[in-house]
Amino acid sequence: MTVVTWLPKYLPGISNLRGLLEGGQKWVFSATHSTDGEVVIKLIKPHTADERVRREILAVKEINSTRVPRIFEDGVLRGTPLGFDVIWLREQRILxxxxxxxxxxxxxxxxxxxxxxxxxxxxxxxxxxxxxxxxxxxxxxxxxxxxxxxxxxxxxxxxxxxxxxxxxxxxxxxxxxxxxxxxxxxxxxxxxxxxxxxxxxxxxxxxxxxxxxxxxxxxxxxxxxxxxxxxxxxxxxxxxxxxxxxxxxxxxxxxxxxxxxxxxxxxxxxxxxxxxxxxxxxxxx
The missing domain is CATH 1.10.510.10 (Transferase(Phosphotransferase) domain 1)
Known part of the structure; x- marks a missing residue:
């Protein structure tokens, strides 16, 4: 998962980045954030970056539950070395x-x-x-x-x-x-x-x-x-x-x-x- 080598440049404040999963829809990494602690970083591949992905993020934000991992930040990474833009999010990691x-x-x-x-x-x-x-x-x-x-x-x-x-x-x-x-x-x-x-x-x-x-x-x-x-x-x-x-x-x-x-x-x-x-x-x- 070569994304690890360039991703910290696009997401300041993260360290100890490690690949957890690469599937048909997304890349998932564990990391440490300077203020949020242990987190999960997800990159959503472009062919799945549709309304359902946006609703997944919206759901977690609207629920605001102590039994659901929080999303700290999300957005779009543009001009990446992958050659395409990706939706990204940083969420609470449950060990x-x-x-x-x-x-x-x-x-x-x-x-x-x-x-x-x-x-x-x-x-x-x-x-x-x-x-x-x-x-x-x-x-x-x-x-x-x-x-x-x-x-x-x-x-x-x-x-x-x-x-x-x-x-x-x-x-x-x-x-x-x-x-x-x-x-x-x-x-x-x-x-x-x-x-x-x-x-x-x-x-x-x-x-x-x-x-x-x-x-x-x-x-x-x-x-x-x-x-x-x-x-x-x-x-x-x-x-x-x-x-x-x-x-x-x-x-x-x-x-x-x-x-x-x-x-x-x-x-x-x-x-x-x-x-x-x-x-x-x-x-x-």
Whole structure:
């Protein structure tokens, strides 16, 4: 990633620049900033520097959540040695690992499950105030930091409910990840899409964190079977040893309902429900 050799000249105040990722859409670097400390630098390649990229940046700025890494600065680098202009941003770096990496070693404990659930719901409450739907909640997009806090990342397909949709109304499916997106999202039913879509994806994620297996994808032979499972049966809830009286299982079942109107009204209601449940669990965070 030869960008490292010239980038500090374009972004004063950064040092210790190291490449983290180069994909089809962007370059990602870790760095130290003179005032912001440990940061992530992202360069967005020109063929993806469209309205969706601008909305990703806008989403994080508008949410202003303590559970979402901050964007300190963004702009456009012009006249670069690459031969083209690039959108760039500098954001808060969370030192830790994503939940998918954690699940490759083991499932999460009661304390970790409750902390993840609460922290993501807190992010979703802030998103609800900004009228933004994440649409891609899954283990890869949740980071656990060294102090045990959980952070929600990657707003690349976030839906701004007060802006026009970027997905064609006639499209057969909406953006999202197979197995986590609820029926109204992958069926592109725009009128039904709101923050309750993220509650469904969070419920699926929590079941995966408890059991170590994806409740819809594990054992499915193809994508149509996954979709059939989601639409044909309630969210499978594994046995939870610490779930006295099935309270937490009922909570997950409610968030994971196939019908939008059967889920909690919004993230605030779900968070209140969780807070009431935590009093019944010994060792709650």
């Amino acid at each position: 830790g690992e994503n939940v998918k990496q954690i699940l490759q070693r083991s499932t999460l404990s009661q304390k970790e499950i409750l902390a993840l659930c609460r922290h993501v719901l807190e992010a979703l409450v802030d998103m609800g105030h900004a009228r933004i739907v994440h649409r891609d909640i899954k283990p890869e997009n949740i980071i656990r930091s060294a102090d045990g806090s959980y952070w929600l990342i990657d707003f690349g397909i976030a839906r701004h409910l007060d802006l026009s949709s970027l997905t064609a109304t006639a499209a057969l499916g909406g953006p999202g990840t197979l197995g986590y997106a609820p029926p109204e999202q992958y069926r592109n039913k725009k009128r039904d899409l709101d923050g309750r879509a993220d509650l469904f994806a969070l419920a699926v994620t929590l079941v995966e964190c408890i059991s170590g297996k994806h409740p819809y994808v594990d054992g499915a032979r193809d994508a149509p079977m996954v979709l059939k499972r989601i639409e044909g049966a309630p969210l499978p809830i594994p046995k939870i040893s610490w779930n006295r009286g099935r309270q937490f299982a009922d909570f997950l079942t409610a968030m994971g309902q196939r019908r939008v109107d059967c889920r909690p009204r919004d993230a605030s209601d779900a968070l209140m429900w969780l807070q009431e449940l935590q009093d019944t669990f010994a060792g709650s965070p």
